[in-house]
Amino acid sequence: xxxxxxxxxxxxxxxxxxxxxxxxxxxxxxxxxxxxxxxxxxxxxxxxxxxxxxxxxxxxxxxxxxxxxxxxxxxxxxxxxxxxxxxxxxxxxxxxxxxxxxxxxxxxxxxxxxxxxxxxxxxxxxxxxxxxxxxxxxxxxxxxxxxxxxxxxxxxxxxxxxxxxxxxxxxxxxxxxxxxxxxxxxxxxxxxxxxxxxxxxxxxxxxxxxxxxxxxxxxxxxxxxxxxxxxxxxxxxxxxxxxxxxxxxxxxxxxxxxxxxxxxxxxxxxxxxxxxxxxxxxxxxxxxxxxx
Amino acid sequence: xxxxxxxxxxxxxxxxxxxxxxxxxxxxxxxxxxxxxxxxxxxxxxxxxxxxxxxxxxxxxxxxxxxxxxxxxxxxxxxxxxxxxxxxxxxxxxxxxxxxxxxxxxxxxxxxxxxxxxxxxxxxxxxxxxxxxxxxxxxxxxxxxxxxxxxxxxxxxxxxxxxxxxxxxxxxxxxxxxxxxxxxxxxxxxxxxxxxxxxxxxxxxxxxxxxxxxxxxxxxxxxxxxxxxxxxxxxx
Amino acid sequence: xxxxxxxxxxxxxxxxxxxxxxxxxxxxxxxxxxxxxxxxxxxxxxxxxxxxxxxxxxxxxxxxxxxxxxxxxxxxxxxxxxxxxxxxxxxxxxxxxxxxxxxxxxxxxxxxxxxxxxxxxxxxxxxxxxxxxxxxxxxxxxxxxxxxxxxxxxxxxxxxxxxxxxxxxxxxxxxxxxxxxxxxxxxxxxxxxxxxxxxxxxxxxxxxxxxxxxxxxxxxxxxxxxxxxxxxxxxxxxxxxxxxxxxxxxxxxxxxxxxxxxxxxx
Numbered sequence: 001x002x003x004x005x006x007x008x009x010x011x012x013x014x015x016x017x018x019x020x021x022x023x024x025x026x027x028x029x030x031x032x033x034x035x036x037x038x039x040x041x042x043x044x045x046x047x048x049x050x051x052x053x054x055x056x057x058x059x060x061x062x063x064x065x066x067x068x069x070x071x072x073x074x075x076x077x078x079x080x081x082x083x084x085x086x087x088x089x090x091x092x093x094x095x096x097x098x099x100x101x102x103x104x105x106x107x108x109x110x111x112x113x114x115x116x117x118x119x120x121x122x123x124x125x126x127x128x129x130x131x132x133x134x135x136x137x138x139x140x141x142x143x144x145x146x147x148x149x150x151x152x153x154x155x156x157x158x159x160x161x162x163x164x165x166x167x168x169x170x171x172x173x174x175x176x177x178x179x180x181x182x183x184x185x186x187x188x189x190x191x192x193x194x195x196x197x198x199x200x201x202x203x204x205x206x207x208x209x210x211x212x213x214x215x216x217x218x219x220x221x222x223x224x225x226x227x228x229x230x231x232x233x234x235x236x237x238x239x240x241x242x243x244x245x246x247x248x249x250x251x252x253x254x255x256x257x258x259x260x261x262x263x264x265x266x267x268x269x270x271x272x273x274x275x276x277x278x279x280x281x282x283x284x285x286x287x288x289x290x291x292x
Numbered sequence: 293x294x295x296x297x298x299x300x301x302x303x304x305x306x307x308x309x310x311x312x313x314x315x316x317x318x319x320x321x322x323x324x325x326x327x328x329x330x331x332x333x334x335x336x337x338x339x340x341x342x343x344x345x346x347x348x349x350x351x352x353x354x355x356x357x358x359x360x361x362x363x364x365x366x367x368x369x370x371x372x373x374x375x376x377x378x379x380x381x382x383x384x385x386x387x388x389x390x391x392x393x394x395x396x397x398x399x400x401x402x403x404x405x406x407x408x409x410x411x412x413x414x415x416x417x418x419x420x421x422x423x424x425x426x427x428x429x430x431x432x433x434x435x436x437x438x439x440x441x442x443x444x445x446x447x448x449x450x451x452x453x454x455x456x457x458x459x460x461x462x463x464x465x466x467x468x469x470x471x472x473x474x475x476x477x478x479x480x481x482x483x484x485x486x487x488x489x490x491x492x493x494x495x496x497x498x499x500x501x502x503x504x505x506x507x508x509x510x511x512x513x514x515x516x517x518x519x520x521x522x523x524x525x526x527x528x
Numbered sequence: 529x530x531x532x533x534x535x536x537x538x539x540x541x542x543x544x545x546x547x548x549x550x551x552x553x554x555x556x557x558x559x560x561x562x563x564x565x566x567x568x569x570x571x572x573x574x575x576x577x578x579x580x581x582x583x584x585x586x587x588x589x590x591x592x593x594x595x596x597x598x599x600x601x602x603x604x605x606x607x608x609x610x611x612x613x614x615x616x617x618x619x620x621x622x623x624x625x626x627x628x629x630x631x632x633x634x635x636x637x638x639x640x641x642x643x644x645x646x647x648x649x650x651x652x653x654x655x656x657x658x659x660x661x662x663x664x665x666x667x668x669x670x671x672x673x674x675x676x677x678x679x680x681x682x683x684x685x686x687x688x689x690x691x692x693x694x695x696x697x698x699x700x701x702x703x704x705x706x707x708x709x710x711x712x713x714x715x716x717x718x719x720x721x722x723x724x725x726x727x728x729x730x731x732x733x734x735x736x737x738x739x740x741x742x743x744x745x746x747x748x749x750x751x752x753x754x755x756x757x758x759x760x761x762x763x764x765x766x767x768x769x770x771x772x773x774x775x776x777x778x779x780x781x782x783x784x785x786x787x788x789x790x791x792x793x794x
Contacts, residue, residue: 164398167391167394167395167398168398170384170386170387171384171387171395171398174384174385174386174387175382175383175384175385177346177378177382178378178382178383178384179384179395180344180345180346180366180367180370181344181346181366181370181375181376181378181382182370182395182396182398182399182441182445183366183367183370183371183398183399183400183445184367184398185365185367186366186367187365331711332681332682332683332709332710332711332714333681333682417572417573417574421574428548429574430573430574430577430578430579431573431578431620431621431705432572432573432574432737433573433574435573436573454709457708457709458573458620458705458708458737459573459737460570460571460572460573460737460776461737461739461776461777461778461780461781462572462775462776462777462778462781463572463573464778464781465778465779465780465781466778486709486710486711
């Protein structure tokens with residue numbers, strides 16, 4: 001029973017972090033048809049900005065978090081204006097932007113390497129203490145992460161469902177031309193989505209580095225997992241991505257316990273392959289028969 | 293002299309190197325019903341897309357109330373009151389009928405409740421299915437939803453691309469009733485129709501689009517009185 | 529052509545129902561289609577016409593009732609089985625493999641649509657190619673057979689859909705709004721094609737709103753409304769039915785139809 005609680009607690013935390021990392025990626029793919037390969041680097045950047053804000057600028061942790069989110073939102077905008085906008089006008093957008101964002105991610109990563117050095121740095125934004133359930137000690141940090149993730153996801157959900165900005169984003173993802181005919185300024189939607197995605201990535205990066213440590217290359221693994229979650233959920237399905245992220249987190253925690261850390265990723269991938277064989281468009285993907 | 297609401301002045305348009313429309317010259321006059329007829333695949337839909345800013349105009353101009361709109365973004369054109377009900381399934385499939393209709397009013401949300409009421413009264417099937425996702429509607433119902441969504445936008449110029457496609461005869465009558473009512477209230481209507489006969493007696497002006505060019509322009513009665521034109525281009 | 533169904537109908541639907549949760553798209557529908565006849569189906573939008581086709585062709589099985597094709601119960605069978613049993617279908621929207629040539633599209637129907645292939649071969653056999661050529665010939669698009677489907681004009685794509693369906697050597701062809709958006713001359717072309725298909729011995733059920741097409745071609749007409757049958761009978765009797773005029777045709781269309789039919793028979 002204790003083991004179960006431990007696994008669930010770890011799993012939910014992992015899932016929460018993946019969920020926040022994935023929402024942005026999913027939104028960007030859904031509305032722009034764009035796989036943002038710089039996502040991992042932005043995630044890492046968020047962690048470092050937060051660190052720098054607390055340690056070098058002496059900011060309060062909450063302000064530091066906000067600063068990181070803001071900077072990364074701006075990076076998202078930068079990606080829109082420098083890469084997405086010009087490439088949208090040409091053919092083969094999907095391939096080109098994929099390659100372009102790999103480049104951008106690489107630049108960001110190397111800037112951090114130059115600026116902060118290659119050695120792992122502890123993330124100062126952490127909460128001390130523990131919660132005790134039964135015989136299990138759960139770090140308060142995990143609870144905190146879960147709380148932040150839930151708040152963020154609720155905020156995104158409200159944004160998407162209740163605001164006109166959100167409706168414009170959803171409309172653009174469903175049918176860009178129709179959205180334009182409704183008077184949606186599609187370029188602005190793209191910029192908003194990339195900015196939002198950047199901000200969410202920053203928070204995710206801060207959370208992940210608070211449990212592990214900050215290194216310039218830490219973004220690769222979460223980004224890969226975020227992609228996997230997106231694909232399993234069905235590319236572009238934001239709500240499905242959240243569910244899949246949590247499921248993946250729980251799965252990872254369980255396999256880490258049962259098989260050991262070094263097998264968990266492989267097992268995960270194996271499960272993903274099986275899921276995709278069963279449902280090629282993802283669990284919640286657009287695989288219904290089109291009404292002809 | 294009635295002013296032109298929409299002026300297309302020697303405009304050509306096309307996709308990636310291929311010219312679809314060639315030096316089109318026509319006007320949709322304020323408060324009138326202008327019909328574009330002609331065989332399939334000859335540019336009728338492209339014309340509406342060019343006006344809406346979805347297809348680039350490669351030469352010539354398009355003016356609304358005298359001001360150029362051909363270099364504007366699609367959303368700017370919608371803001372200026374040029375609304376299109378496109379052909380084909382351009383609904384938002386994961387949104388309900390209700391949400392789709394709300395999206396229609398995105399650029400112009402004043403008087404939302406009345407407009408929604410109006411659309412539901414005109415198209416009661418939509419009211420029945422208001423909470424159903426648009427992707428699950430039948431073909432004709434999707435058409436109705438598209439038209440309802442266009443009506444939600446208000447605006448000065450309403451362009452419809454084959455509104456009667458796939459609709460039951462009685463609904464076609466009702467839709468045309470609405471279109472004629474809108475005209476009576478002063479709306480400028482630009483209609484692309486396959487069925488020239490139906491529209492001939494009601495349109496203020498008809499333009500025949502053949503192979504990307506205006507082959508003939510005139511009044512409906514004139515068109516019907518020229519069987520050779522009707523035969524050649526419309527195959528009636 | 530007489531209006532009565534043949535002694536043993538080719539298709540028999542008995543109390544067929546299809547519900548999506550609480551929504552009954554088709555309810556308690558019973559009708560027969562005789563071998564070699566053309567049954568036309570009309571009705572308001574959302575009446576359940578396409579759903580009925582989905583049920584018969586197996587894409588969306590019935591929740592109630594039975595469907596019997598040529599003595600064989602096909603209710604709830606898989607779509608491929610129903611296709612092999614002899615049911616083919618064309619769709620409202622142009623459904624074709626856009627990047628393949630017209631000939632290749634029809635070949636898919638000829639190859640997969642007639643027999644069950646447990647072990648697929650690497651090349652389509654001679655029989656499949658012959659069936660493909662015959663179908664293209666009958667629909668009059670043999671000269672365009674090597675064009676890419678995505679580039680064909682609307683009329684040709686519709687004829688191509690019909691050719692693909694024909695290549696499966698069906699007993700029953702379901703046609704869903706085949707002439708929407710076509711000019712009058714194009715509609716005539718499709719009418720000729722349908723007549724040729726009928727002459728080849730295929731039984732046809734067609735859905736259409738273009739009344740002159742429906743009325744000219746159908747031996748009998750059925751009108752659906754809210755998932756039920758509200759009229760079944762000869763085309764000439766259509767205008768006498770008050771309900772049909774009120775819920776489907778409307779006054780204007782009825783009058784036009786009446787003069788059209790009188791002109792045709794007078």
